[in-house]
Amino acid sequence: MSEKRAGEAANTAVKDDRATTKTDTVGKPAVEIDEKPVDDTPPTGIAALIAKVMALKPVRVFLRFGSSGGEIMASGMSFQAVFAIFAGIWVGFSIFGIVLAGNQDLMDAVVAQLSNAIPGLIGEDGAIDPKALSEARILGWTGAIALVGLVLTAVGWLASTRDSIRRLFKLDPPTTNPVLLKLKDFGLALAFGVAIILSSAVSLISNQGLSLAFDLLGIDTRSPFAAVAGWLVGVLVVFVFDSLVLAAAFRVLSGVKIPRRRLLAGAAIGGAALGVLKILGSQLLGGATSNPLLASFAVIIGIMIFLNLVCRVILISATWIAVGMEDAGLDPRALTPEQLEVERQKRVAAARDTLVSAERERLQNQLETVHGLARRRVRKRIERLDELDHAEAVKLVEKR
Template sequence: MPVIASLRRGAGALMDAVKAVIAALRARWAWFDHLGRAYERYQDRGGDRLAAAMTSYGFLSFFPLLALAYALLGYLVGLSEKARDYLIKAIEELLPGLSGPLEVQRIAESRATIGVFGLVALVFTGLGWVRVLRESLRGVWGYEPAPEGNWFVLKLRDVAVLIFLGTTLVVSVAVSSVASAATQSVLDVFGLADVAGARTMLRLLSLLVAVAFNTLIFLVLFSRLSGTRAPWLRILRGALFGAIGFEALKQVGTLLVAHTTRNPVYASFAVLVGLMVWINIVSRFVLFAAAWTATRRVVLKADDQPDDPADEARPAKHGPAKHRPVENRSVENRPRREHRAEARRTA
C-alpha cells in the first residue's frame, strides 16, 4: 500500500539521519565513542539475556539474605533501637520504595527461625547468584563462562566473594546512615548549624563515602570475576564509573519502582514485581559498566585483544586461544584507525 510504503521510507530516512548524527558525535567526542563501543559490546554479548539470568538468581537470593540480615539485627534491637532504624534506612537506599510493605518489625521478632532459614537458603541461592554473576562478567569480557580450576576451590572463592559483598554493603550503608544521622549533631558541635551550605557539604561527604565503597565493590567484581588480565589500576576508572552510575541509578530507581508498584495490574504482587524490576535494572547497569570497562583501550591491550586484524592469525601469547577474549570484528566495531588503514590499502 502507498501509505505503508511511504511510512517505511520515512522511518528509514529518520533512522539513517539518527545513525549519521550518532556517527558524527562518535567521531568528534572520544567519550561518546567509548559509550557506543560499550553499548555494542553489551549487545553483542547478549547483555539483556545475561541480566535476566542475574535477575532470577538475585531475586531468589534476596529473601534469604534479607531474612538473615533481619535476624542478626533483630538481636541488636534489644541493645540499640537505632539499629532497626539504620536497617530500614539501608533497605530503603538499596531498594528504593520497597521497604515499607516488607513488615520489618514482624520479621525482626521472628529472628531465631528466620536466621536459620536465611543462612541455609543463602548458601544455595547466594552461591548460584555469584556463579551466574561470574559467568556473565566473563561473557561480557569475551571469555569462556566457566573458569578452569578445582571445583571446591572455586566454591570457596564464591563464598569469599559473597561474604565480601555482604560485608562491604553493610559497612557502606552503616557508615552512610551514621553520617547522615549525625549531620545535625556535627553542625551543632562546631557551631555551623546556621552556616549556609554546611549541611549540603556533609551530605556530599556522606555520598562520597558511599561512592568509595561502591567503587571497591565494582573493582573486586571486575578484576576478580571477569577473567581479565588487566591490573586493578586499569580497572579502577571503570569501577568508579560503575559506582557513580549506581548512586545515580538509586535516585532514579525510586521513581521507576514507585511507578511499577502503583500499577493496579500487579495488585498484591506489586512489591515482588517492583523488586524484580529493580534487580533487573541494577543487573543491566552492572553488565553495561563491565562492557564500558572492557572496551577501554588499556584494558583491551592488557587482555591481548589485537587492534590489528593481522594479529588475530598469530599464536596466542598467554595460552590456548579458547581462553582469550573473542572480540567482535565486524566493520562497525573496528577502531577508526583500521578504517583508515583499509582505505589506504584500497586507494
C-alpha cells in the first residue's frame, strides 16, 4: 500500500510542469496541479505582425544561428581557413604539378576555378602568383613545411567545421577514435583537392563542348550570346561543385543523420548563396578594402572577409537544415524507437524525482516545527518517500 500511494503521488509529476505540493486538512502530503487561466485570445495589430514574423523559418534560422554562437564559430573557422588554403594550394600544386604541367589548359582551368572560388586569391593582383605555383615542388624544404602546415591547419579547420555544424544541430562531439577522426579529416582534405581538379576538368570539357556546338550552329564564339552561355555553364558547374561539397560537409564530415531530400535542399541553398558571393566578390571586397591605410595588405584582408562570409553561409545552411528537421520532428541522431522510449522514460523518471525531492524537503522542514504524534506522522511520510526510491515500478533515476 505504501508503494501504491507513493506511486500515485509521483505519477502526477508528468502531468504538468507547474505541479506543486501542499498539506491537506489532515496534514497528509498531496500533489495538485496549479491551474492558471490561459488567455486564448489571438494577438492583434503589431503584436500579431511580430508573431508572424518571428514564426517565419528564415527568422528562426538566424535566431538559432545567433543563439548557438554562429558568429564566433564562423570567425574562428575563417581564421583557420586562411592558413589551410595557402598550405593546401602549395601542397596540392606540388603533388599534382607534374600532371598539370603537361596540360596547360587544365592548369589554367584549375587556376580559374580557384580564382573564382576565392576572389583575389590567385592572379596578377592576387595573393598568389600562378607562375610560382607551376614551380611548386613537395621535395624541397618549403614543400615539407607546407605539408606539415596542411596537416595541422586543414585538418584543424575541418575539425572546427564539424564541431560547429554539430553544435547547430545540438549534438555532442563525435565519440570516434581521435586518430581515426584525424585520418578521416586528412582523407577529406585530399578528396577536396581532387574534386577541385575534377570540377576544373568538367568546366574545361563543357566549355570546349560549348565552343564546338557553336561552331556547328554557326554562332560566333565571340558574340555576346556565346559569352553569356559560357558564363552560365561556368556558374552551373561551380554551383554543382559547391552544393556537393556542402552536402559532404553536412553528412560525411559532421556525421549528422540527415534525410537525403533535406540534405540536398539545404546544400543547394548554400551553393546558391556561395555562387552569389563569388559573383559579387570583387565588388564586396573592393568596398571593404578601399581604406588607404590598409592598402599594403588589402588582399589578405579581403580574402579573410570573403572567407568569413563563406563560413557564415556554411553554418547558416546547416542551421536551415537543423530547423527544418526540428519542425518535422526528426532526430538528427537517428535513434531507434526503443532508444526514444528509453529517453522518454528517463525524462519521466527525472520529473518524478524532482517532485519527490521537493516533497521530501518540505517534510524535512515541517519535521523541525511539529512535535508529538504530528512529528511521528511526518516521519512515516518521509519513510514512504524513501521506499519510493527502491520501488521497481516508479524508479526515479537510472542508478549508475
